[in-house]
Amino acid sequence: MTHIDVVAVTHRGRQRDYNQDTVAVAGFQSGVLEGQPVRFAIDPVRPVTCLVADGLGGLAEGARASRVAAATITDAAPLFHDQDAVVRAVHQANDAVYAEMALTPAWSGMGSTVVLLVLAGDRAICANVGDSRCFLLRDAHLVQLSQDDSMTPAGEETIATVVTQALGGTPRPTAVTPHVLETEVAPGDRFLLCSDGLTDELDVERIEEELVKAADPRSAVSALLRAALDAGARDNVSIVLVTVPEPPAEPTGTAQEGNLP
Amino acid sequence: MTENAQPAPGTTRDTAPGTTRDAAPGTTRDTTAPGTTRDTAAPGTTRDTAAPAPGTTRDTAAPAPGTTRDGAVPGPTTTGERFVRVNLPPTLQQRYAVDRELGAGGEADVLLANDRETGEQRVVRLYRRQDLPLDDDKLKRLLLADRQHLIALLDYGRGDGYVWEILEFAREGSLEELLARTPAPWPAPQVLSVFDQLAPAITYANSLGMVHRDIKPGNVLIRSINPLDMVLADFGLTKFIAATHHIGTNSRTSAYAPPEAIGGGLSRSSDWWSLGMVLLELLVGRSPFQRTDGTWMDDRFITHELISREIDVSEVADEHWRLLLRGLLTRAPDKRWGPQQTAMWRNGGKPPVADPEPATATATGAGPTTRGSNATYVFGGRGYNDPVQLAAALRADWGEGRRLLAGRKLKTPQYLALKDWMTKHQRAEAVQALDNGVDERPERGLMQVIMALDPNVPPEFNGRRLDGEHLHALLRDAVGGQVAARQLLDQVYEDGILTICDEATGCTGYAMLDDRWHRSVDTAQARLQQENVPLQAEHVQSLRMQLLITAYEGQGHQYAEAARQAAQNPEALQQQWFRNLAGEQIVPQYQAAHHAVLMMAAPVAASQTMNQRAEAERRRIAAEQHAVAQSRAKVDQLSVPIGVVCGLLACMPVVGFLTALAAIYCGVRARRTQYQSASTWAIGLGGVGVVLQLCYLMQAIAGVSAQPPAG
Numbered sequence: 001m002t003h004i005d006v007v008a009v010t011h012r013g014r015q016r017d018y019n020q021d022t023v024a025v026a027g028f029q030s031g032v033l034e035g036q037p038v039r040f041a042i043d044p045v046r047p048v049t050c051l052v053a054d055g056l057g058g059l060a061e062g063a064r065a066s067r068v069a070a071a072t073i074t075d076a077a078p079l080f081h082d083q084d085a086v087v088r089a090v091h092q093a094n095d096a097v098y099a100e101m102a103l104t105p106a107w108s109g110m111g112s113t114v115v116l117l118v119l120a121g122d123r124a125i126c127a128n129v130g131d132s133r134c135f136l137l138r139d140a141h142l143v144q145l146s147q148d149d150s151m152t153p154a155g156e157e158t159i160a161t162v163v164t165q166a167l168g169g170t171p172r173p174t175a176v177t178p179h180v181l182e183t184e185v186a187p188g189d190r191f192l193l194c195s196d197g198l199t200d201e202l203d204v205e206r207i208e209e210e211l212v213k214a215a216d217p218r219s220a221v222s223a224l225l226r227a228a229l230d231a232g233a234r235d236n237v238s239i240v241l242v243t244v245p246e247p248p249a250e251p252t253g254t255a256q257e258g259n260l261p
Numbered sequence: 262m263t264e265n266a267q268p269a270p271g272t273t274r275d276t277a278p279g280t281t282r283d284a285a286p287g288t289t290r291d292t293t294a295p296g297t298t299r300d301t302a303a304p305g306t307t308r309d310t311a312a313p314a315p316g317t318t319r320d321t322a323a324p325a326p327g328t329t330r331d332g333a334v335p336g337p338t339t340t341g342e343r344f345v346r347v348n349l350p351p352t353l354q355q356r357y358a359v360d361r362e363l364g365a366g367g368e369a370d371v372l373l374a375n376d377r378e379t380g381e382q383r384v385v386r387l388y389r390r391q392d393l394p395l396d397d398d399k400l401k402r403l404l405l406a407d408r409q410h411l412i413a414l415l416d417y418g419r420g421d422g423y424v425w426e427i428l429e430f431a432r433e434g435s436l437e438e439l440l441a442r443t444p445a446p447w448p449a450p451q452v453l454s455v456f457d458q459l460a461p462a463i464t465y466a467n468s469l470g471m472v473h474r475d476i477k478p479g480n481v482l483i484r485s486i487n488p489l490d491m492v493l494a495d496f497g498l499t500k501f502i503a504a505t506h507h508i509g510t511n512s513r514t515s516a517y518a519p520p521e522a523i524g525g526g527l528s529r530s531s532d533w534w535s536l537g538m539v540l541l542e543l544l545v546g547r548s549p550f551q552r553t554d555g556t557w558m559d560d561r562f563i564t565h566e567l568i569s570r571e572i573d574v575s576e577v578a579d580e581h582w583r584l585l586l587r588g589l590l591t592r593a594p595d596k597r598w599g600p601q602q603t604a605m606w607r608n609g610g611k612p613p614v615a616d617p618e619p620a621t622a623t624a625t626g627a628g629p630t631t632r633g634s635n636a637t638y639v640f641g642g643r644g645y646n647d648p649v650q651l652a653a654a655l656r657a658d659w660g661e662g663r664r665l666l667a668g669r670k671l672k673t674p675q676y677l678a679l680k681d682w683m684t685k686h687q688r689a690e691a692v693q694a695l696d697n698g699v700d701e702r703p704e705r706g707l708m709q710v711i712m713a714l715d716p717n718v719p720p721e722f723n724g725r726r727l728d729g730e731h732l733h734a735l736l737r738d739a740v741g742g743q744v745a746a747r748q749l750l751d752q753v754y755e756d757g758i759l760t761i762c763d764e765a766t767g768c769t770g771y772a773m774l775d776d777r778w779h780r781s782v783d784t785a786q787a788r789l790q791q792e793n794v795p796l797q798a799e800h801v802q803s804l805r806m807q808l809l810i811t812a813y814e815g816q817g818h819q820y821a822e823a824a825r826q827a828a829q830n831p832e833a834l835q836q837q838w839f840r841n842l843a844g845e846q847i848v849p850q851y852q853a854a855h856h857a858v859l860m861m862a863a864p865v866a867a868s869q870t871m872n873q874r875a876e877a878e879r880r881r882i883a884a885e886q887h888a889v890a891q892s893r894a895k896v897d898q899l900s901v902p903i904g905v906v907c908g909l910l911a912c913m914p915v916v917g918f919l920t921a922l923a924a925i926y927c928g929v930r931a932r933r934t935q936y937q938s939a940s941t942w943a944i945g946l947g948g949v950g951v952v953l954q955l956c957y958l959m960q961a962i963a964g965v966s967a968q969p970p971a972g
Binding site: 136138139141142143144145146147148152153154155156157158179181183204205208 | 637639642643644645646650660661663664667668671672673674675678703
C-alpha cells in the first residue's frame with residue numbers, strides 16, 4: 001500500500017447554522033454543512049494537494065470566498081511541483097476572491113484564510129495565509145509548519161478574532177504574502193490541516209495526544225472532531241489528516257504486524 | 262577610519278578568482294603588438310627605468326595610435342573575441358594581452374592579463390588618476406619583498422592617465438571565496454595551518470615597516486591549497502590611495518579592524534587583531550559581528566561593540582586556542598600579542614594575556630532591561646519581549662516548548678522567529694544553544710534555551726526542578742517507585758540534562774556528576790551485554806537510577822553490601838560466568854558500576870540455575886516414562902506369539918478355558934504392535950475357544966443332569 005491516506009471532515013460546529021469552511025482533497029471539494037469523515041487513498045504519481053479554507057465575513061459570503069479560493073487553488077494543483085507554483089496559485093486565489101467580490105456590492109469585504117499542503121515526491125510544501133494551521137506529527141512531536149497571521153501584542157494573548165492577512169477580506173484589492181515552508185517527507189509522517197475552529201477549542205497538547213494514541217487515521221479524525229464538539233465548537237471545524245505510508249513491509253521476518261490479514 | 266574599501270570596491274575580492282573560465286594561459290592572442298618586445302620585469306628585479314616623476318610617461322616611444330594622455334576610458338574595443346571595457350595603456354599593451362576584467366571600482370579597474378612573452382597570468386590594476394602621490398621608497402621595498410608571504414608586486418608605474426601596478430595572480434582565489442566553498446568552522450589543524458601562513462606573513466610585513474591595516478578573508482589570497490600557501494594581498498598602491506582619500510568603510514572591513522582604528526589610530530599591532538578576528542571566524546564558523554544567517558551587522562553597531570565590549574571568545578572550546586585569541590584580541594594595542602608571543606604560543610607556550618578572561622555568564626549578566634529590544638515573540642498564544650518572562654513561559658508550558666524545538670530540523674516559522682528574536686535580544690548563548698544538537702533531542706535544546714534565556718533561575722526540566730535538593734527528591738521518588746519520576750530521570754539521562762545545568766544555581770559539579778553517571782552506566786551496560794544478560798526497559802531504568810546515586814561524590818559504596826550479598830547468591834554461583842564476574846577485581850572508579858552489574862546479573866544467574874535444575878528434573882521424568890513405555894512395548898511384542906498359541910490351545914477342553922481368555926488378553930495387547938492380523942487371530946481364536954468351552958460346559962452340565970435319572 002503506497003497510497004497517501006487522507007481523512008477529511010468539515011462540520012458547522014454547535015453554534016453556527018452555516019459552514020464557511022471549505023476542505024479540498026486532491027481535487028474533491030467539500031460542500032456540506034456537517035459531514036462525516038471521508039477517507040481517500042491517493043496515488044501520489046502527481047503532486048497531492050489538500051487544503052482547508054476558512055471563510056470570513058457575514059453569512060454566505062464567507063463560504064463563497066472560501067469556495068472560490070479553494071477552487072482556484074485546486075485548479076492549479078496539478079502543477080504544484082515547486083514553491084513558486086504554489087505561491088502563484090495563492091496569489092491567483094486572492095485575485096479570484098476580489099474578482100468575485102466585484103460582482104455584487106453586498107459581497108464586499110468577504111475573505112478566506114487558506115492553508116494548503118502539497119506532497120510532491122519526497123517534498124512537502126506547506127503554504128498559508130491567515131490563521132488556519134498545518135501541523136506535522138513526527139516522532140510524536142506535533143510541530144506547526146504554518147505561520148499564523150494573527151496579532152499578539154507584547155504581554156497579551158493573541159487576539160483570536162483578527163487576522164492580519166487573508167485572501168480577500170478588505171473592500172479594496174490587497175496583495176498577500178503567503179508563508180511557505182518546504183521540507184522533506186519521511187515515511188509515516190502525518191500532516192494535520194485544520195481551521196481555527198479546532199485549535200481554538202483544543203490546545204495543541206491535546207491534539208497531539210489524540211493523534212498519537214489513535215489507532216488509525218479515521219478514528220483520529222473522529223476523536224478530534226468529537227473532542228472539538230464536546231468543547232463547545234463555537235466555530236466551524238474542519239480537519240484534514242494526511243498520512244504518508246510507511247515503506248512496504250519487507251517479506252523477511254522483520255514485519256510482524258500489518259502484514260497479516 | 263581610514264580604510265580603503267572604496268577606491269576599488271570588489272577589487273580585493275575579484276583580483277584572483279579561483280575560476281579560470283576559458284582563461285587559457287599561454288594562448289596567443291594579439292601577439293602582434295606593435296613594436297618592441299620588452300624584457301619583462303623578472304620577479305624581484307628593479308626595472309632599469311627609474312620610478313617616474315609625476316606626469317612623465319614611460320616608454321613614450323610606443324604610444325598606441327589615438328591614445329591621448331588622459332583618455333581614461335577609451336571607447337569599447339575588443340581584444341580577441343572578448344569584450345573588454347578597459348584598454349591597457351599603450352605601455353602595458355605591449356607587454357600584456359588583456360584576458361578579462363576582474364572588477365572595476367570608482368578609482369580603479371582590475372584586469373587579468375597574459376604576459377605576452379612568458380604567457381603567465383598577471384593582475385593589472387589601473388587607477389584612473391595620474392596625480393596620485395607614490396611612496397617610491399616603500400614601493401621599491403615591496404618590489405624586493407619576499408614572495409613567500411606577500412602577493413608579488415611585479416611592477417608599477419604611471420602614464421597615459423593612469424597609475425598602474427602589476428601583481429601576481431593567485432589561482433585559488435581568496436580565503437573569503439574558500440570560506441564560501443568550505444564554510445567554517447574548520448577543524449583546529451586546518452586553522453593552525455592558516456595561522457602558520459598568516460602569522461609569519463604579518464611578522465614579515467611588520468619587519469619591512471609596513472602595516473597592512475586591512476587583513477580580512479578577502480585580502481588573504483591562496484596560491485595553492487595543498488600544501489596550503491597563503492599570501493597577504495593589497496599591500497601595494499591601494500594603501501597610498503586610501504591615504505589620500507578618506508572614505509567610509511563597510512562592515513565587511515570594519516568587522517576585522519581593531520578598536521583603535523575607530524579613532525583613526527594605527528599601529529603595528531593592528532594586523533594582529535585582524536588575524537585574531539579571522540582565526541576566530543574560522544574556529545567558530547562566523548564572525549562575532551555576523552548574524553546566524555550569515556548577514557553582517559550594522560557598521561555603527563560594530564563600532565559600538567568594539568568600543569564598549571571585549572570580543573567574546575567563549576565559543577572556542579579549546580583552551581589553548583582561546584588563549585591565542587584573547588592575546589590577539591587584546592584591546593590595548595601595546596598589550597596585544599605580537600610576533601614574539603604568537604611564536605611562543607605556537608611552540609606550546611602560554612604567554613600572559615593582559616585582560617582577564619571574562620566569566621561566560623557575565624556576557625548575559627547585563628540583563629534584559631539594559632539592552633532590551635521591542636521585538637515580540639509569540640509563544641503559546643502570548644506575546645513576549647522579555648527573555649526572562651519567556652524562559653518562565655517555556656518552563657511552564659513544556660510541551661509547547663518541546664514542539665517548538667522539534668521544529669528546528671524543519672526550520673518552522675516559529676523556530677526561526679525564536680532564533681531571530683533571541684538574536685535581537687542579544688542572547689548569543691541561547692542562539693548557540695539552538696545551533697547545537699537540538700535536532701534529535703528537542704528537550705535538551707529546550708533546556709539549553711531556557712537556561713540561556715534566564716541563567717539565574719534554578720534549572721527545571723519538564724516541571725521538576727533539578728538543583729541539588731530537588732534532584733535528591735526526584736531520586737527518592739524514583740527509588741520509591743514513582744513511574745513519572747523514573748521516566749523523568751531516564752530523560753534527564755538520555756538528554757544529558759545535568760551537564761547543561763552545570764554552574765546554574767544549586768547545580769555545582771553537575772557536569773562531573775553527569776560524566777561519572779554516564780560513564781558508569783555505559784560500563785555497566787556494556788558488561789551486562791557482554792555476559793548476555795538481557796536488559797528490559799525497567800532494568801535499564803533501575804540501573805540508571807542506582808548509578809546516579811553512586812555517581813555522587815562519596816556515595817560510590819552505597820550498593821556495596823547489596824552487591825556483596827548478590828555475589829553470594831548460592832544459586833547464582835552455580836553459573837561459571839557469574840562466579841567469574843563475582844571474582845573480578847575492579848578499579849575503584851568502576852566499583853559502583855560493578856556493583857550494579859552484580860545486582861542485575863545475580864537474579865539472572867540464579868534463574869539460569871533454576872531453569873537448569875527444572876530442565877534436569879523434566880529430563881529425568883521423561884526418561885522414566887520412556888523406560889516404562891519400552892517395557893510395555895516388549896510385553897506387547899511377546900503377547901503376539903503367546904496370544905496365537907493360546908488361541909490354538911483354546912479349542913481344547915478344560916485347558917482351553919484359561920487359554921481362551923489369555924488369548925483374548927494377549928490379542929488385545931498385541932493390537933498395539935504392528936502384527937495386527939496376528940492380534941486378530943488371537944482374539945478370534947480366543948473368542949471361538951470361549952464359545953467352545955461354553956459348549957463343553959453345557960454338554961457337561963447336561964451330561965451330569967441326565968445321569969441320575971439314567972442311574
